[in-house]
Amino acid sequence: MRKIVLLGYMGCGKSTIANRLSKTTNIPFVDLDKIIEEKTNLTINQIFEQQGEIYFRKLEHDVFVELLNSPENLIIGLGGGTPCYANNHELLKGDNVLSIYLKASIETLFDRLVVNKDKRPLIANKNEEEMKEFIAKHLFDRSFYYNHAQHKVVVDKKTVDETVADILDILA
Ligand SMILES: Nc1ncnc2c1ncn2[C@@H]1O[C@H](COP(=O)(O)OP(=O)(O)O)[C@@H](O)[C@H]1O
Ligand SMILES: O=C(O)C1=C[C@@H](OP(=O)(O)O)[C@@H](O)[C@H](O)C1
Ligand SMILES: [Mg+2]
Numbered sequence: 001m002r003k004i005v006l007l008g009y010m011g012c013g014k015s016t017i018a019n020r021l022s023k024t025t026n027i028p029f030v031d032l033d034k035i036i037e038e039k040t041n042l043t044i045n046q047i048f049e050q051q052g053e054i055y056f057r058k059l060e061h062d063v064f065v066e067l068l069n070s071p072e073n074l075i076i077g078l079g080g081g082t083p084c085y086a087n088n089h090e091l092l093k094g095d096n097v098l099s100i101y102l103k104a105s106i107e108t109l110f111d112r113l114v115v116n117k118d119k120r121p122l123i124a125n126k127n128e129e130e131m132k133e134f135i136a137k138h139l140f141d142r143s144f145y146y147n148h149a150q151h152k153v154v155v156d157k158k159t160v161d162e163t164v165a166d167i168l169d170i171l172a
Contacts, residue, residue, distance in 0.1 A: 001073045004171070005092060007146060008102035009139050010080035010120055011112040013155055013163065017102060018077035020164050025171070029075040032082060035063050044079075048121035061086035068094065081122075083145040092148045100167060101149035106136050108156045 004027065006014045015031050022029030033044055036059055040047060047056050060082055067076050068091060083089045092099040104112075110132055117123045122138075123131055153166045 001071055001096065003068055003073070003097050004075045004167075005078060005097055005099040005149075006075070006102060007078045007083050007092070007099060007149055008080065008155075009104060009109055009135070009142065009146070010123070011109045011116065012080075012102040012104040013112070013160070014077040014080075014102060016160055017155075017163050017167070018075050020160050021167055022075050024164060024168070025075070027073050027075050029077065030067060031077040032060060032063055032067070033077075033079050035067070036060060039063070043119070045119060045121050045124070057081070057085040061088060064088055064091065068097065081142075083148065084142050089145045089148040093150060098151070098171070099149040100151045100153055100170065101146045102155050102163070103146070103152050104155050106132070106139060109135050109139070 004021070006018050008014055018029045018031065036047070036056070037043055040059070042050065044056070047059075060079060064078070064082060067074060083092060091097065113120070113123060113135070114128060114131065117126070117131070123134060126134055151170050153163060153170070155163050158166070
């Protein structure tokens with residue numbers, strides 16, 4: 001069964017867009033971070049604090065594989081780091097997988113993350129100056145993995161509905 005996989009940097013809108021796309025298409029949406037939180041009964045912040053990032057990355061890989069192998073059609077919203085660890089980027093081109101990179105500029109990411117950083121352990125403790133520099137470097141490093149997606153949708157200056165419309169064009 002087909003899996004629509006949304007990927008991209010923290011704050012690009014994976015969870016928001018996947019949710020709206022799910023309502024429009026009636027294909028169920030699962031958010032990788034949410035499943036991990038439910039399975040562990042811990043928040044993403046608590047997992048990073050108590051078990052460390054390596055533990056999180058292992059769990060993230062296992063849950064991603066499990067979802068890809070599940071028998072139903074699904075929209076899967078990845079975490080920002082998912083494609084960048086455990087060779088997960090190779091799964092973006094698998095059979096029955098349609099992967100879409102939601103591409104956002106550093107400015108868009110900064111604007112969305114600055115008001116929304118507390119639940120994201122990688123940036124939670126950074127000030128605005130540090131955040132800007134971190135996003136710029138980190139996005140550069142990660143782009144290699146994000147570019148393994150089959151499709152790319154630029155999200156800058158688009159409403160949620162406009163981005164969803166671009167994705168529907170790809171699905172058509
Ligand atoms: N046009 C837009 N598209 C998607 N998200 C937007 C948009 N404008 C503002 N936002 C906000 O940006 C944030 C994106 O966060 P989220 O969907 O959690 O991204 P991700 O899952 O990629 O980290 C949300 O707070 C969302 O409300
Ligand atoms: O970029 C990352 O490494 C992460 C992104 C987060 O997901 P979002 O991209 O949905 O914020 C979450 O998986 C965790 O905090 C690590
Ligand atoms: Mg998310």
